Amino acid sequence: MTTPLELVRKKRTEAVGRIVSKGYLASARVYVGMATCEIAAGSKDVMAVFQKAMDEGLANVYLSQKGCAGRCNLEPTVEVIMTGKNPVKYGKVTPRRAEAIIERHIKNGQVIDEWVID
Amino acid sequence: MAAKYVITLCDGTKCINNGAHRVRAALDEQLRAHGLTDQVRINLSGCLGMCEKGPIMVVNPGYVIYGGLDESDVERIVTEHLVGGKLIGDLEVEQDHLYNRFYRIFGDVGFFGKQMRIALRNCGIINPENIDDYLSLRGYEALGKALTEMSPADIVAEVQRSGLRGRGGAGFPTGLKWKLTAAEKATPKYVICNADEGDPGAFMDRSAIEGDPHTVVEGMALGAYAVGAERGVVYIRAEYPLAIKRITKAIEDARAHGFLGERILGSDFNFDIEIRLGAGAFVCGEETALIHSIEGARGMPRPRPPYPSVQGLFGKPTLINNVETWANIPVIIMDGATWFSTVGTETSKGTKVFALAGKVVNTGLVEVPMGTTLREIIYDIGGGLPGGRKFKAVQTGGPSGGCLPERCLDTPIDYESLAKAGSIMGSGGMIVIDEDSCMVDIARFFLEFTQNESCGKCTPCREGTKRMLEILTRITEGKGRAGDIEKLQRLGETIKKASLCGLGQSAPNPVLSTIENFREEYEEHIEQGKCRAGACKALIRFEILQMCKGCGVCRKVCPVGAITGQAKHLHVIDQDKCVRCGLCFEKCKFDAIVKV
Numbered sequence: 001m002t003t004p005l006e007l008v009r010k011k012r013t014e015a016v017g018r019i020v021s022k023g024y025l026a027s028a029r030v031y032v033g034m035a036t037c038e039i040a041a042g043s044k045d046v047m048a049v050f051q052k053a054m055d056e057g058l059a060n061v062y063l064s065q066k067g068c069a070g071r072c073n074l075e076p077t078v079e080v081i082m083t084g085k086n087p088v089k090y091g092k093v094t095p096r097r098a099e100a101i102i103e104r105h106i107k108n109g110q111v112i113d114e115w116v117i118d
Numbered sequence: 119m120a121a122k123y124v125i126t127l128c129d130g131t132k133c134i135n136n137g138a139h140r141v142r143a144a145l146d147e148q149l150r151a152h153g154l155t156d157q158v159r160i161n162l163s164g165c166l167g168m169c170e171k172g173p174i175m176v177v178n179p180g181y182v183i184y185g186g187l188d189e190s191d192v193e194r195i196v197t198e199h200l201v202g203g204k205l206i207g208d209l210e211v212e213q214d215h216l217y218n219r220f221y222r223i224f225g226d227v228g229f230f231g232k233q234m235r236i237a238l239r240n241c242g243i244i245n246p247e248n249i250d251d252y253l254s255l256r257g258y259e260a261l262g263k264a265l266t267e268m269s270p271a272d273i274v275a276e277v278q279r280s281g282l283r284g285r286g287g288a289g290f291p292t293g294l295k296w297k298l299t300a301a302e303k304a305t306p307k308y309v310i311c312n313a314d315e316g317d318p319g320a321f322m323d324r325s326a327i328e329g330d331p332h333t334v335v336e337g338m339a340l341g342a343y344a345v346g347a348e349r350g351v352v353y354i355r356a357e358y359p360l361a362i363k364r365i366t367k368a369i370e371d372a373r374a375h376g377f378l379g380e381r382i383l384g385s386d387f388n389f390d391i392e393i394r395l396g397a398g399a400f401v402c403g404e405e406t407a408l409i410h411s412i413e414g415a416r417g418m419p420r421p422r423p424p425y426p427s428v429q430g431l432f433g434k435p436t437l438i439n440n441v442e443t444w445a446n447i448p449v450i451i452m453d454g455a456t457w458f459s460t461v462g463t464e465t466s467k468g469t470k471v472f473a474l475a476g477k478v479v480n481t482g483l484v485e486v487p488m489g490t491t492l493r494e495i496i497y498d499i500g501g502g503l504p505g506g507r508k509f510k511a512v513q514t515g516g517p518s519g520g521c522l523p524e525r526c527l528d529t530p531i532d533y534e535s536l537a538k539a540g541s542i543m544g545s546g547g548m549i550v551i552d553e554d555s556c557m558v559d560i561a562r563f564f565l566e567f568t569q570n571e572s573c574g575k576c577t578p579c580r581e582g583t584k585r586m587l588e589i590l591t592r593i594t595e596g597k598g599r600a601g602d603i604e605k606l607q608r609l610g611e612t613i614k615k616a617s618l619c620g621l622g623q624s625a626p627n628p629v630l631s632t633i634e635n636f637r638e639e640y641e642e643h644i645e646q647g648k649c650r651a652g653a654c655k656a657l658i659r660f661e662i663l664q665m666c667k668g669c670g671v672c673r674k675v676c677p678v679g680a681i682t683g684q685a686k687h688l689h690v691i692d693q694d695k696c697v698r699c700g701l702c703f704e705k706c707k708f709d710a711i712v713k714v
Binding site: 001003005007009011018025033035039066068069070072085117 | 124159160161162163229238240241242243244245246247248249250251253254256257258259261262263265266267321324325328329330358360361375376382383384385475479480481482483484485
């Protein structure tokens with residue numbers, strides 16, 4: 001008989017499979033902070049920019065929301081994780097900055113240092 | 119399809135010095151040799167904080183951490199782990215702990231470097247609305263482990279051994295509470311999650327639920343299993359709509375996966391959770407008032423004992439814990455009490471979440487091991503005060519806490535040391551105060567809050583806070599009298615002793631602690647009618663100096679038309695009309711307006 005622990009581990013493997021099948025291994029993963037505080041700071045508009053870009057054909061990107069990591073004064077935050085590169089976390093991201101992040105960072109691999117939280 | 123992996127290599131200086139780049143090259147080569155390049159994704163991370171064991175490699179899924187690597191180890195990792203699916207025990211550097219100190223919150227080391235995230239381990243990392251994200255990080259594994267290997271008594275013993283104490287503020291030993299509830303014979307029993315966060319400026323519980331709702335669900339299920347309850351309630355403020363949405367979805371998803379409901383994971387354990395919304399009364403954070411509110415009665419406390427562990431919801435044994443307390447439980451079950459109790463101080467184990475706010479560069483949510491000093495939180499994590507302002511005090515514990523002066527900055531944070539210094543841990547509000555704030559005014563602000571929120575049931579709290587507020591208000595208006603300080607102290611001590619619940623028992627703390635630590639400010643207000651911070655409006659005046667150029671900016675910004683004067687001539691402020699908003703003072707380009 002399957003024990004509860006084995007069952008949970010099986011579910012974990014399935015969950016990882018589902019995440020992977022949704023494109024987790026894309027060359028860029030983008031996380032947009034979407035807690036109440038981040039949304040109040042404007043992250044819904046930022047998310048919309050990324051979503052629109054993907055709808056319009058931006059490929060090989062895994063887009064996800066995340067909760068608040070605690071960086072209140074720098075919200076909205078966006079994390080970009082590119083294969084083989086150091087992950088980058090941007091602060092105070094506006095829709096215009098989001099567009100620039102797509103064009104310069106995601107498409108051309110150029111980190112926009114001045115907006116990076118370090 | 120072959121298994122797919124994400125490998126994170128530490129790219130910190132020390133790992134590089136120890137050969138991280140050679141490991142990277144070997145890994146690339148091995149992946150190519152095995153034709154795995156497309157199936158393994160490589161990330162680099164900033165320092166993972168395990169320098170002494172570098173070079174470090176983290177293999178996901180699974181959070182397997184390998185360390186002390188050289189090129190020859192890489193081949194084993196690729197053939198045995200990536201291809202063969204077997205972990206390589208002798209290369210693993212650490213147990214696969216649930217907590218993550220840096221994991222995936224890469225970079226931003228200044229802010230996260232001194233933090234240790236247990237309760238918030240997944241916040242800002244996973245998608246809180248996707249149960250798969252939680253599952254992929256070993257979510258619900260603690261529940262599976264408990265139902266497979268542990269008896270309810272084992273769980274209680276484990277929580278007791280961990281030394282975890284209630285994170286809602288009072289710090290009651292969690293394990294003891296569980297033991298008392300488990301020992302009760304009456305049924306049915308209940309578990310409750312207290313998410314009625316009410317301190318002004320505090321948002322720990324909201325962020326925890328919004329960032330990782332499943333950990334609360336899992337913690338509650340473990341608690342229910344331990345004490346023998348089949349029903350749980352999350353009591354959450356109606357003013358947290360996103361948190362409500364996410365915890366509701368989490369409960370539904372958990373039910374769909376068989377983590378809640380009947381015969382959980384094929385065991386004999388049944389448990390389900392419902393949500394009750396609070397209308398936002400501060401007193402409903404007090405456990406007996408909260409229980410009354412769930413029952414549909416007016417949210418008022420009652421004398422204890424009997425404690426909720428004996429007579430709680432609907433008169434039945436009830437286990438009630440705060441959000442942050444619940445969020446710690448899965449970690450304790452997964453990683454063990456022995457490990458958990460290595461974190462923290464002698465009397466306070468684990469970590470504490472704080473909402474850092476006020477005059478500090480990095481405002482935000484921080485989680486630090488107990489024993490971290492206030493100075494480390496404010497200066498190392500918080501980045502100090504902006505613009506080189508001078509530190510005056512730090513307020514901890516919200517309206518139930520106190521203000522600590524500079525000499526207390528090196529206090530290591532735990533329940534006892536904060537109490538000894540004259541404040542409390544509280545639920546985790548932490549407000550940094552600079553020289554521009556008046557301590558009397560701050561005490562008045564907090565007392566006004568508790569006075570408003572007093573439920574009115576007991577006289578000391580209802581009448582006492584009202585009288586204290588009257589005295590404080592008159593002091594800030596420059597009408598203080600000799601003996602007021604002593605009167606405040608006497609009233610405060612009485613209210614603390616005689617009030618029915620925690621609200622009244624702690625309400626005088628902001629006043630008493632500011633009198634203790636900043637008595638001279640009270641004396642100046644009363645004796646000289648002076649507010650050194652210039653914050654008490656009745657005690658300040660704005661005046662325009664002779665050097666006024668007559669530019670007219672002040673006249674234009676004044677919202678009440680109190681400033682008159684012709685262009686290029688000296689302007690004057692009509693003190694009777696002036697509301698002391700300070701706009702003219704801020705806008706004057708010539709520093710010709712002074713605050714006296």
